[in-house]
Amino acid sequence: MQIMVLQEMWNRPFPMLIGSRGFSKSFLLALYAVLKCAFYPGTKVVIVGAAFRQSKIIFEYMENMWKNSPILRSIFNGNEDGPRRDVDRCTIRLGDSWAIAIPLGNGDKIRGLRAHIILADEFSSISPDIYETVVSGFAAVSASPIQNVKEEAKKAAMKLAGVWSEELDTISRRINNQAVISGTADYGFKHFAQYWKRYKSIIESKGEERKLREIFNGEIPPNFNWKDYSIIRIPYELIPKGFMDDKQVSRAKATIHVGIYNMEYAACFVNDSQGFFRRSLIESCVTKDYPAITIGNKPVVFDAITQGNPNLHYVYGIDPASEQDNFSIVILEVHPDHSRIVYCWATNRNNFKERQKIGLAQEYDFYSFCSRKIRDLMKTFPPIRIGMDAQGGGVAIEEALHDPGKLQDNEQLIWPIIDYDKAKDTDSQQGLHILELVQFAKADWTSQANHGLRKDLEDKILLFPRFDNLTLGLAMEKEGKNILDDDLNPLYDSVSECILEIEELKNELTTIVMTQTSTGPQARDRWDTPEVKLPNGKKGRLRKDRYSSLLIANMIARQLNRTLQSPNYDVVGGDTRDLINQQSNKLYKGPEWFTSNVNDDDIYQGIYR
Template identity: 55%
Template sequence: MSERLRKEIIEELNDAWLNIDVHKDDLITPLSILDTEDPQEFYKKLTWLLTQPDYFPFLCKHIFKVDVLPFQGLILQELWNRKFPMLIGSRGMGKTFLMSLYCMLRALLMPERKVVVVGAAFRQSKYLHDYMESMWKNSGILRDLCDSNSGPRRDVDMCRMLINGSQIVALPIGDGSKIRGQRANDIISDEFASMSREIFENVIAGFAAVSASPAESVKIEAVKRKAKQLGIDPSLLTEHIQEENTGNQIVLAGTAYYDFNHFATYWKRWKSIIKSKGDPHKLKEIFGEEDIPDSFNWKDYSIIRVPVDLIPKGFMDDAQVARSKATVHNGIYLMEFGACFCTDSSGFFKRSLIESCVGNDTKPINIASGGQVYFDPLLKGNPSGQYIIGVDPASEVDNFSITVIEVHDDHRRVVHCWTTNRQQHKDRVKKGLTREADFYSFCARKIRDLMGAFPTIHIALDAQGGGIAVAEALHDPKNLQKGELAIWPVIDEKKEKDTDNESGLHILELCQFAKYDWLAEANHGLRKDFEDKVLLLPRFDPITIGLSIEQDKMANRTYDTLEDCVMEIEELKNELCMIEIRQTATGREHWDTPEVKVGTGRKERIRKDRYSSLLMANMAARQTRAKRIQDEYEIVGGFAEMSQSKNKPQADFIGPAWITSQLNNLY
């Protein structure tokens, strides 16, 4: 093999990652425009070249010290050229990193630019700021290009990145009140599906309502109107009207979600606008009775959808993707990795049904008694409230899971969820976070801690998978602390047990999932309670996440935090969506999660521990009425002469008004 041929092969192999099936001689070299003997002209041309979206990968490599793949370069170019782009990508494709890089490009190339970054929670916005801060620290050239006031800034209520006269601001959403009144040229909305639609439309979208250069925009519009009056086509006035792609921009980015979510609604509208190609009749169908704005341009809209199949080989860990495909429900996999919006979950508990039981301050749940309810997850219950705890003790394959329900007269609330496993217990023991070396003693201690935080009237525990060990730990004298009582199984008048005469709290119910009647009633009852809005779930939005993080900081909590509780309840909702019902060979109904392949000839089922603990807690709540204070017993009767008294102290009869009103006047 000749040296020349060898070099060509090596060069071709080194360029294989570009995935360009074109001969090198046919490629255009943009650097050819730099050929000039005038140094000033050279730098002008180089600057122009760096600012062109087609060559952003070149700028990113030499200014930001970031290698950009061709598909990422195309995404950056499309984002730059549209006013309202939408990025829907697979989990793990680097959306957050790409949006951070895009923010830096806007701030560097557009003078006096203000870019606002918002996410489902302040934490998400901070992720983007962290990427930007890393780029700043890694690139000496970038720092040399900027003035002394440039660089990252971190405040309590916002994070900023200053690039010469431009700034990128990462904001916490909260309830929208603290950020109302902000102004921006560009709005970057990351994880849009988890963001509050009301806050986005009423507050955030208003940031970009004012033109990037209001005075200049007014002049340009005035010229256009005058040209129309004079019968001149405004498009012919390019030399007099210098408009650049510097208008305000709103970017929506995130992972696909369910069809009933607002992200899917925006996606459908964007898609309809793009497919209309500006046809007035089609646009009329989209806008309905609304008038089409004069400045509307269908070319301003763009959808960039990147499923995992279109991401270059090697970008993501194939083993992790395969594991997710094998262990995650197909509907969730299509959303997370396929960038598809699913109409609804296909399980026994529909996602739309579950989300309909989640209230918030703008859309509370209307309950049967006529009231309106919304609430947040809790780490400590109401001292005068009544709570039921459901416990799934599985710890080998599934998690050890606890769900707490707050019982009211007309409804029930899921207020707390906690999970652990043996590995997490070992980690806590090593760090000295618990003195319980035995796993089930550790779990029993957690149950007692929750009983101290939530006044508990009943505990439902799965008798299988370690349930007996937990039950024994709850009444083992060695595990009792000062003032604590042993916990024993409930007393059943129809069936005596050896533990009935033991002193302590008889509030423990051992549930048997093997009993078909109990299991069927529990599952159908759980779905009916969701349908009737008897069982409700806490709100999940940026306000909840933000408040939980701040409360954890104030209380200096590092584990079992309120934020953990919020996310555990979200996982509970995901598990509910995956529960499927099928018929056995004997015709009985069977509830379980989908079966997935985990290896050659091996299959397992997706975890359902949180669902199981909720199922038991809700079934116990259906069977166990909340304790009510008994009315004081009133003695009825007296001497005959009392009826002759003119000043009778009280009525002769006590009972329903419809009968006592007639009887009291008989004598």
């Protein structure tokens, strides 16, 4: 199977490799680059990925091939031969050939590179604008320009003399440049699927001029050959038996959402998620530089952050589960006309124990650790309201937040909000009354919260931070992380981990489905993840802790922003000297339908005779 893939890639200038998760696509690209560099002296290969980490993975495979291949090292035994790691690139040289793995960034720092072969892995996460404007320009110059110029002149002369034929065109061998696209299938509305549709339509045209004109909107590019394009799609079912762990794939098919399985293992582009929150709707709420989301005639672009603005207001949503699901926190930055998801954090007991081992957690119990995390966030994200699920560990977190023994300097006790229609024993306590406990068991609240969340997404009132490989790469570079390993275990709270947590939040939203508890007149709507089979054979459900936190935070933000302000009635009377000078105040206060008319200057008129 892998030999067939390599052969197809070898003979086509524009191959596209779409493979199942675990098919070793990155290893194949590394092997292909080594073979090209070894068999064609002077070959230049540029490797780009969704982030520098991805291109480094391909380079690491090439590095292992070099270390484990004594014959290869004996052939290329020069002082400059072999792999080399630099801060901004990784290079391997084989004689006159070289392959370089680079960070893509925004493309400014890598302009000017020239290569014969471009390997783009995890293409779904690569910005199409950067790929077309910068990366594709790497291969703009021919691999052997002088030889190709001579061949073109010879071909033109033979055509003029009438001795050129298609057989001679097939026999003539030219060293063509290549642009290889590889990755796992994605959603059908994203750019990887658009490339796949274009490649597929070109191949299905079989060179028919009418179909090609439809594809290219009337004008076929000069020297275009439909045979240059190839799609290699390898789903799990076509991979030889034993190549992958069948039990793990079966577990994945039973536990993950069918749409995600079709993308990850069946190598299919899914038109959209089938849940209550469509993936296309979620992606439309992600801010980007272009086209930007405009609110109030102003473009809105922002990034995930770990430190808030003391002049702004924030709303917390907390799901305190810790056993089956994660303990999660979502923070919204509340603006007058919209809300921004700026922070997401999740943990569980196992993660807490790992933090204890390396000294990152000083607390001895899990809920004290979580309450300390909330208080630490309050120092950088000043909250106007903290919403939390009252079930699960909600009561334990509530008690920890108003425990005087857990306070640090300049901290205050946190109590439930004061409801003037329903008095509580805690109303008279000194401290911050900003904690709102939510009852998920109430069907009315759950229904309003879910429909309100989708309505805010449809109206572009709730926005996600922009996400691309540049944002993630810059965050990890600023944190000084080992980009190959350190980002896999979220022990340290950082911007890069926050970015990835928000991506997980999006994935959880796409899995939420709405069902009904029964078919009778008393049926209630229910929002949950699909039922799946766990490895032990029992039934279970996918995680939805981040989704629950967002649901709580957004519902509270809706209530705060959409609550109509009652009129502020002033005390009648005052000092005569002050009252005489106040001639422009409103005469009446009360309902707008009444005051908008009676406060009009022309409502009272006199009759003069």
